[in-house]
Amino acid sequence: MLKGKKIIIGITGGIAAYKIPFLIRLLKKEGAEVQVVMTPFATEFVTPLTLSALSERPVLIDFFDKGDGNWHSHIDLGLWADLILVAPLTANTMAKMASGIADNLLLTVLLSARCPVYFAPAMDLDMYRHASTKNNLETLQSFGYHLIEPAEGELASGLKGVGRLDEPEIIFSIIKKALVPQSPLEKKKILISAGPTHEPIDPVRFIGNRSSGLMGIELARAFAARGADVHLVLGPSKYSVEHPSITVSRVTTAAEMHERITSLYTDADITVMAAAVADYTPKDVKKEKIKKEEGVASIELTQTTDILKELGTNKGKDRILIGFALETENETQNALKKLQAKNLDLIVLNSLKDKGAGFEHETNKVKLFARDGKELEIPLKSKSEIAKDIVTYIEENLISE
Ligand SMILES: Cc1cc2nc3c(=O)[nH]c(=O)nc-3n(C[C@H](O)[C@H](O)[C@H](O)COP(=O)(O)O)c2cc1C
Structure with a gap:
């Protein structure tokens, strides 16, 4: 800085x-x-x-x-x-x-x-x-x-x-x-979700995904470095973050993520949903560990709440809502569709096709699509640098004053 x-x-x-x-x-x-x-x-x-x-x-x-x-x-x-x-x-x-x-x-x-x-x-x-x-x-x-x-x-x-x-x-x-000139993000309230969710099958097993949570954590740090007050809702990630301007709520399941995000949303000026939230969760969580001998023919799943969609519906006029998309095919098309469907101001697309990008890497390569049609490609670099670039984009393009 x-x-x-x-x-x-x-x-x-x-x-x-x-x-x-x-x-x-x-x-x-x-x-x-x-x-x-x-x-x-x-x-x-x-x-x-x-x-x-x-x-x-x-x-x-x-x-x-x-x-x-x-x-x-x-x-x-x-x-x-x-x-x-x-x-x-x-x-x-x-x-x-x-x-x-x-x-x-x-x-x-x-x-x-x-x-x-x-x-x-x-x-x-x-x-x-x-x-x-x-x-x-x-x-x-x-x-x-x-x-x-x-x-x-x-x-x-x-x-x-x-x-x-x-x-x-x-x-x-x-x-x-x-x-350093003061950032328009100074004192703004930022809500960020990050990491995977774990949907329990029984007391020892869960359905999860490969998200590490690092991208969301780096975003939290980048916002905090500009003087913002950040609340990070973090799924089960091996990473942790300690910063005087970052409050962390730890959650495990999609339902907990939904509950925590909803309770903080009305207060937030900017919400960034970087978490990879499970779309489906087991319908019945077994109280005891499923024994091998019992066998499981199938696990019945039920759909979780689409948090981003719900936030988009309740966005109001002044709130800024940012989503992430991770696509394996028709990336741009799917990202633009999500931008519209979820009423977002900006979507950050990472593609699993790019070497060194997406889950489980310390680097990333992303493309930003804004509601007003603007696009920005950020080449492969560390997630910390990518986070700073995204925050600069938000500062320069999405904040009005
Ligand atoms: C152990 C010791 C500690 C000192 N601490 C201070 C101090 O904290 N503040 C101060 O104004 N002068 C302090 N002085 C006095 C200055 O060192 C002294 O006025 C000296 O001429 C300052 O020179 P300068 O301003 O050119 O550096 C201290 C002197 C000694 C011997």
Whole structure:
């Protein structure tokens, strides 16, 4: 999500500097390019070696290298960055920033910057409460710099109060929000079904299918990454998902899937039915295991509720309904028929004929057909990438605001 984004992290000489390596890891994991610039005093708190190993770039501290005279252009650095974060920001550097002092590389880069600047002061509570700190903080805000407020809690001095640098995860999410344009999916309620269903024959046997549930899980992750609140109704899958924005309901049978989806449907803005729900279920489930000697001439089946059709009938005006189709013949024709018959806004077709696509693969190849006639073919790639492409399509084509 942060691929191609260039971030300068300015570190100053505060005890909370130890949290910055964790922040760098989070940013790097999301694909950001991170350049660390430290004040000379900051090197007493966290080593440039650790920071350069994690950021995969040499750490910059001085204006020039005394050995070879090689110098770092503060102007180039200021122009290179998409965002500068100063964290932790000491009372000392804050005062210097407020009055335009430029006696180290970091301060000079800040004066040359054209990008948004975020600053996260961290210090003892009395230093933070001091009138001069307050003045400097307001001055920085008057420059248009963005304050990341310190948190309240136990401080390195042993005192309790406001002054702690917030946790790396929180600073990371602030930076990410600043760099990635907000998605129209933010805060939308998404309902997703995924996985197979198991229809019991007796206490040990069932009728199932080869769906792994991975495609639906990756969709849940992709929606959550755009800030949506996701409810995933997951059939018996070997996969699980843990994410603060994804609630998971586990179900086993088509009837349970129907019951759970129906109870959540009215609240959902977008519903994606990616589960492979059984069309038929045994009429009588035997209470005891069927013995070999008893023999079974046949198992009588009864039709399950067509969940997608029912959802389509009760769709109303504003809800978005998306279905999946897995066809082995006349793929396009059958998918388009399903799109109409079930009153869908979009159908995602996977074909079992394509190598590496469909059930039991970590890759997929799909084609999207929208109600308005638009089509999009997504070539073979990981299910996680396919999920991101589908969510981008929804974001760009199906959400009106
Ligand atoms: C152990 C220790 C911890 C410190 N922690 C902080 C701090 O959290 N916040 C702060 O503003 N100053 C702190 N200081 C004081 C700064 O290190 C000092 O003001 C220094 O000049 C800052 O230099 P710089 O702003 O150029 O990095 C600490 C000093 C020591 C020795």
